[in-house]
Amino acid sequence: MFESAELGQKIDDATFSKEVVKLRDALLQAQYELLEKKSFALVVLVNGVEGAGKGDAVNVLNAWLDPRHVKSHTFGAPTEDEAQRPHMWRFWQALPPKGEIGILFNNWYTDPISCRLRGDIDAGELATDIEQIRQMERMLIDEQSPVLKLWFHLSKKAQGKRLETLEKNKLTAWRVTEEDWKTHKQYDRLRKVSERVLRETSTGEAPWIVIDGSDDNYRSVTVGRAVLNSLRRGLEQADAVERAKRRHAKTTNGKAKGVMAPLVQTVDTTRILTDLPFKERLSKEKYATKIEEVQGRLNKLSRSRHMRDHSVVVVFEGMDAAGKGGAIRRVTQALDARYYGVIPIAAPTDEEKAHPYLWRFWRHIPRRRQFVIYDRSWYGRVLVERVEGFAEEAAWTRAYTEINEFEEELVEAGIVIVKLWLAITKEEQLKRFKSREKTPFKQYKITPDDWRNRKRWDDYTEAASDMIDRTSTSSAPWTVIEANDKQLARVKVIETICDRLEASF
Amino acid sequence: MFESAELGQKIDDATFSKEVVKLRDALLQAQYELLEKKSFALVVLVNGVEGAGKGDAVNVLNAWLDPRHVKSHTFGAPTEDEAQRPHMWRFWQALPPKGEIGILFNNWYTDPISCRLRGDIDAGELATDIEQIRQMERMLIDEQSPVLKLWFHLSKKAQGKRLETLEKNKLTAWRVTEEDWKTHKQYDRLRKVSERVLRETSTGEAPWIVIDGSDDNYRSVTVGRAVLNSLRRGLEQADAVERAKRRHAKTTNGKAKGVMAPLVQTVDTTRILTDLPFKERLSKEKYATKIEEVQGRLNKLSRSRHMRDHSVVVVFEGMDAAGKGGAIRRVTQALDARYYGVIPIAAPTDEEKAHPYLWRFWRHIPRRRQFVIYDRSWYGRVLVERVEGFAEEAAWTRAYTEINEFEEELVEAGIVIVKLWLAITKEEQLKRFKSREKTPFKQYKITPDDWRNRKRWDDYTEAASDMIDRTSTSSAPWTVIEANDKQLARVKVIETICDRLEASF
Structure with missing residues (x-):
């Protein structure tokens, strides 16, 4: 799944500047339409390898959108309150209301992947987790909330280089921790586990979008476009549902009626x-x-x-x-x-x-x-x-x-x-x-x-x-x-x- | 403040049975009136010495009222979420909405009293805490939420006797912990500290009601009556406010108007x-x-x-x-x-x-x-x-x-x-x-x-x-x-x- 994201995709500054003006306008318009119609909530999941620019990408997105109606959430180790409830509970609490965009860092994919990486769960348990994730996402989609899943990727080489560059610069050296180098060493295993998880959760309605994180311009534009597409598709779908409802109301002569069981009689x-x-x-x-x-x-x-x-x-x-x-x-x-x-x-x-x-x-x-x-x-x-x-x-x-x-x-x-x-x-x-x-x-x-x-x-x-x-x-x-x-x-x-x-x- | 609660007040079973029938009816009626009008929320604070029957009293109250519209909260050591916010935050989260009754155990009085008892805060800090409590309660009263403050009391002798009785019975021995005996030894100091706190927070609008906890009948009836009074007074006040508003609306000819500053010009x-x-x-x-x-x-x-x-x-x-x-x-x-x-x-x-x-x-x-x-x-x-x-x-x-x-x-x-x-x-x-x-x-x-x-x-x-x-x-x-x-x-x-x-x- 990661091959094309390892080609080192790039957008030069001139193209970027031209593209961004249009993209920002379109994003804001779509966001305001969502805000006005309140027909659905957009859930954006942000995952990926260390150093691929997840935080930067979301910051750019926030700057492009109206940040008053975008809520970011990040989930660390469960708090006491969270640990005492089913593990999906804290994600439910963070779901955005209709009209808003919710960005979830360290979301429901983080634990299954890192637990499997550490060997805390076996393949069977991972499969159970994946099934639970699928249920969650299907529910969201059924409720007309699109789920946009972004995976920020870097090749092993690119990741190593990035860590070195950060470490050399006095101003950014603090950002590289021992943990990061440990993660780097586990790169191949992470790649294997996450590829499986991504493959098994990439559905027609909520596919993964793998983004090459090595070039800032390319990454920002790709994220912006992905969000724009989700918003537009969501708005179109909501309109279609609205139209269908009106048509249905007409054919039933405007009367509300109890819809009785088409089920097989039990x-x-x-x-x-x-x-x-x-x-x-x-x-x-x-x-x-x-x-x-x-x-x-x-x-x-x-x-x-x-x-x-x-x-x-x-x-x-x-x-x-x-x-x-x-x-x-x-x-x-x-x-x-x-x-x-x-x-x-x-x-x-x-x-x-x-x-x-x-x-x-x-x-x-x-x-x-x-x-x-x-x-x-x-x-x-x-x-x-x-x-x-x-x-x-x-x-x-x-x-x-x-x-x-x-x-x-x-x-x-x-x-x-x-x-x-x-x-x-x-x-x-x-x-x-x-x-x-x-x-x-x-x-x-x-x-x-x-x-x-x-x-x-x-x-x-x-x-x-x-x-x-x-x-x-x-x-x-x-x-x-x-x-x-x-x-x-x-x-x-x-x-x-x-x-x-x-x-x- | 505790003298009359140490007289060993009693109600015999026959009187109790007769009283309770009327009291329960009246309580339910008042609760349903509150529920229907949704004009305010009743906040009941439950505090007092160990063994005076706080838990039992609230259980009785819950049995007498419709428990679907009574929410009890108890506050232990602050959770991570709570510790990272101002200490009144968790109580704000627990405030009942209009129409409901909220019962708060271990509320905003618990920490100041027990900190002072342990010597963790000095008299000045206690005074600051008391001031903050006064502000909270004044705000609630200004928002038409009566605050009913119940202190369950036992004399030192009665507390000692109660602990012994519980300990002797096989079925209840588990309820007496070492902590309880430690509390008993500190009785005199607790009495001194809590008397001061009660005196300084007993205002005309939200006075403390000290309840003798030694007799089950007496305690239950006293609590029931106190809640009934608060409900009734709250309902009357809300009605009065309603009437005043209607009168005001009439004199201003029904028109909504901007109420401009009667303040001294700045x-x-x-x-x-x-x-x-x-x-x-x-x-x-x-x-x-x-x-x-x-x-x-x-x-x-x-x-x-x-x-x-x-x-x-x-x-x-x-x-x-x-x-x-x-x-x-x-x-x-x-x-x-x-x-x-x-x-x-x-x-x-x-x-x-x-x-x-x-x-x-x-x-x-x-x-x-x-x-x-x-x-x-x-x-x-x-x-x-x-x-x-x-x-x-x-x-x-x-x-x-x-x-x-x-x-x-x-x-x-x-x-x-x-x-x-x-x-x-x-x-x-x-x-x-x-x-x-x-x-x-x-x-x-x-x-x-x-x-x-x-x-x-x-x-x-x-x-x-x-x-x-x-x-x-x-x-x-x-x-x-x-x-x-x-x-x-x-x-x-x-x-x-x-x-x-x-x-x-």
Whole structure:
């Protein structure tokens, strides 16, 4: 992959000066168009060999663009906060919002390459890392964020020469460290490892651009052109998507409509939700003893030494009035207030809307020892957003995969995921709605939305069945809990959490 | 302060059961009213002696409230991220948004008290810390966020007994550590130090509530009542403010109007801005040499070893078209993209609106070595918000003090603050507006807003003069830069930054 970047490409000063005037104008115009339309975010990944001018190239780029809307991030050794979360967490935090350009130094490629170089991971582990990177980039591209991947290259000879030149000059000698010479000695091995990584992550939508770093003019112009191309292609694509949407809106006569499942009917799971017996009951007396017992069990588990390497994510889903709030309260009663957070999922804030769908859930991923309880969750995309047509079909169908990959990352980082579907019957829901309307301090809980959603009961059941079918994995399975009897449901919720914790420790 | 909390207050179980039913109902109602109105956030500070039941009390509170809208935070030893910023930074990050309740364990009182206890700080330093705490709390109260301060107390005897009881029981013995017994031995000293701190921070608006921790019933009920009172008082106050606003809107005939300075005229500063000579010029040739020279100087300073303990905040303010963007670009050209960020200040996001005014600026406070450049800043409150009437008079007049205190905190934490006012004449602005309208890729930069603001030129000058007068402090002074000549201005901007850095190192 590096051959053409070792030819010693050059641009003379006269050509450079002429080219740059036009290039800068075009870059600024494209950037302002992006800023105005806010249709996507451009992610620029900067990698390469030492001494190939990564820092200089980005400085030039910043000077050419409006730096107020370019954010650079560099990632060193993980901080305490970062080390306690899945390793992709810190990159998620740094993703630029729509309209902006984010430049990531030492990004998600740095660790896999240097770990493999040091022999800390084997070829298989590297393959796993590469798969995770591919998932990340596919997600970004699906969210219409182009990923521009720049690899700055120098031949071994050129690198050696550059280090020598820097060392000879008094003013620049400080820039050459022992580490740099060590890196130089490992050049051949780095070349081999990084070539493999580049090859395997060079996809049609996000190919690597290898840039010869030996000539300043050539490097700057190449980087500028690459950014310009990405911006323009992104803008064109966004326009095309816009046009397609308008056309679609016209043919459907301007009416928003719920886009219902084109999926193969999954009869079996639907039955799981519709054929529940709802027979078991728990008396008030038995409940009083039982709930204390399971809360005690949960409390003990939450203080277990195993929690030093674990954290817990509990997801509550279910129809309106299924008893999520009440169940959550029984869970938190068993926990220490210092170590849990409850995240109620409502409409996204404008900052959340400007980022990829999963960003707002990544924000709250817990550190070690912590419990995070989601009252509704990322499954909104394949439930309410699907049924009400808030998400397009393409978005919610790909969400199944995105969600499975997301959860897999969490599990790999030691997070225990407990996913609970609180199931009630349509009759029980009606009873609860009516009783809420009568109780003064529960009235806030019943809104016209609830009555509207109730009309689509069957669609929601269908969507929930598909969801369980497609996202119940061995590492993060769904548990369906019969919740017509509140007492019984609360006990089972806590029992399920305890069982999952015990199985994971 | 602790006498009445040492009387061994008790509530018997029968009274407790009866009281709790009413209390929980009332608490939930008040919480939902807060949630619906989103008029303020309640901050609950939890402090006290070991063994007095802080954790238990908050668990009870969480069980009584809807835990989905209560966020608990506990602060341990500062993480790397936290240690590199002013020490109040982490508390700012944890402030709850409007509508929510935030419970802070180990909050801003913990360090001053324990440092003084260990003798790490003297009485004078403690007084400084207390002053900073007072500022924080005054700011919260001014922003209509009640601060509820709970101190959980136990007499020395009761503490000793409690530790012994815990130790004797197999199930709870693990909860007593050596550290606890050490704390017990220091009881008298802790009592003395904390009494002083409590006395000096017990203000009319945010008094301390000292709670006898010896009886579970009494403690729970007292905490519940205290939270209920704070919620109710906060809701009443917010309603009163609402009513006053509506009344005011009626008397001013419903029209929004710019609220102009009732301040004593500050003739001298106005003259600074209006009587600038605007004579000096810099030729293109001289500029080319000069800008490289000062950029080189800035680059060297940015790589200085002193930057290990420092970071830099540069604030750009000035009339529209004063050349802020161009100047910022010349500054960033001299810096390494990995170590700076530019924050353009536009309308606040909805998350920012839900927090106290300065929250959105605290968000971006740099870690060590970093430069953060604000394109417009917190001074918006005393400029555009004052002139256009977006902020009420009470809010923008108190902002001068809030801003001075904020900047003082930054300076004390090793942050170098450079505040630049780019001054142009009214004629020069007109020329630039017109030229922008003609240049295709600059058109985006000129909006109807700009023409509207221009009509209020004198009001803006007046506001800027007051601002400079009231917020130019010795540790964070304003520098007025004549910017009719862009070249000259850019050089002076960088020179000013360099001078301030050198003076601070």
